[in-house]
Amino acid sequence: MSWLDEIPEAARLYLDQHRLDEVECVIADLPGIARGKAVPAAKWERQQFFHLPNSIFFQTITGDWGEAAGPEGFVEPDMILKPDLSTTTAAPWAADGTLQVIHDAFDQKGRPVGCSPRNVLKRVVDLYKAEGWTPVVAPEMEFYLVGRNVDPAKAIEPMMGRTGRPAAARQAYSMTAVDEYGPVIDDIYEYAEIQGFEIDGITQEGGAGQLEINLRHGDPVKLADEVFYFKRLIREAALKHDCFATFMAKPIEGEPGSAMHVHHSIIDAKGRNLFTGPQGGETDAFFNFIGGLQEHMPSVIAMIAPYVNSFRRYVRDHAAPINLEWGRDNRTTGIRVPISPPQARRVENRLAGMDCNPYLCIAASLACGYLGMKNEIWPDKRFRGDAYEAADEIPQGLYAALDLFDGAKELHEVLGPEFVRVYSIVKRAEYNEFLQVISPWERQHLLLNV
Structure with missing residues (x-):
């Protein structure tokens, strides 16, 4: 199944009118700021997940860091971020065709990252x-x-x-x-x-x-x-x-x-x-x-x-x-x-x-x-x-x-x-x-x- 079949109708309608240039892979940190990566459309089509360090959840609103890394120390291991295609939506203010997709955070053993805000809500x-x-x-x-x-x-x-x-x-x-x-x-x-x-x-x-x-x-x-x-x-x-x-x-x-x-x-x-x-x-x-x-x-x-x-x-x-x-x-x-x-x-x-x-x-x-x-x-x-x-x-x-x-x-x-x-x-x-x-x-x- 193409990923296009799994996205909401509004996103498909947007793509009918815009050539897809970029996909923004985003996740909310503790303050609710969108963190992530902008990925060229061709690369997006080939990848199933991407990585970000777990330290994005240790940042304060000013961009400083809390000492929250745990016993392993501040080594910033990568998380596995997987897209939730049901969240795919346009970025209509962008100059070129751009989609946004919210991702869920997992550790390298496939377990949900406990301090990811979206995972906290899903847990409840x-x-x-x-x-x-x-x-x-x-x-x-x-x-x-x-x-x-x-x-x-x-x-x-x-x-x-x-x-x-x-x-x-x-x-x-x-x-x-x-x-x-x-x-x-x-x-x-x-x-x-x-x-x-x-x-x-x-x-x-x-x-x-x-x-x-x-x-x-x-x-x-x-x-x-x-x-x-x-x-x-x-x-x-x-x-x-x-x-x-x-x-x-x-x-x-x-x-x-x-x-x-x-x-x-x-x-x-x-x-x-x-x-x-x-x-x-x-x-x-x-x-x-x-x-x-x-x-x-x-x-x-x-x-x-x-x-x-x-x-x-x-x-x-x-x-x-x-x-x-x-x-x-x-x-x-x-x-x-x-x-x-x-x-x-x-x-x-x-x-x-x-x-x-x-x-x-x-x-x-x-x-x-x-x-x-x-x-x-x-x-x-x-x-x-x-x-x-x-x-x-x-x-x-x-x-x-x-x-x-x-x-x-x-x-x-x-x-x-x-x-x-x-x-x-x-x-x-x-x-x-x-x-x-x-x-x-x-x-x-x-x-x-x-």
């Missing part, structure tokens, strides 16, 4: 499947379109709209605000269509130049792949129009942060929503899933809020949850049950920032719900009213979050001990890098006053 999904459950997720992606910023010392500013004014804040759901950057959105839609991705909707959020894209629900690995691809797609569309797209959790002082809300439901072996009973009522599994989120989410905050900047999003009364309360149709709670018919009953996790690695975020959220259902954890009483009046339940900063992460032994078995070991080392190395940077606040207030 497999635990569900062993119980006869099929998890379904739907991510929501928030991001900012901002002016080009090439000086890290300069504050990030909203992009200029077509009216010649900067994008306005506090215009949530405004169609006029969306029209301000219509050309960028048009290209996002066009690129998504060429790549075979379905957008469920685009809305203006509350920040200046802040947008939200909703994706259709589906398989967790497939949706994480799409978010991984979408981040690149959106960045490329923005660059075409002389602006930047940023997925920082809190890019602009005084503006709302950007989240990646994740909706979850679970399907049983007969195709029924496990959260809904025969008479349409809520099941024990529904409540246990929420209980698992409440019990275990603090221990995985380091995965869904992975940077120092991530914690600037958790501000009381500022469009991001600071708690683990659950409520019905209540956007002030960390865990929300949206309005839906019984067959579509779902649970929304509102805690993750858009700066997360989508594979690790979805894996973390599903891991918490899995332990809730396995251990029959019951949630607190439903919260009514403004949950910003409830107690803070989010770790105060990345270092505190990592301490909770390191101590969560039951979660380690779900996520994989090797991933947990490597992730903690790399994130602590990253935090130590941050401590070497002196901020403008420190220079302004401490230079002459202490």
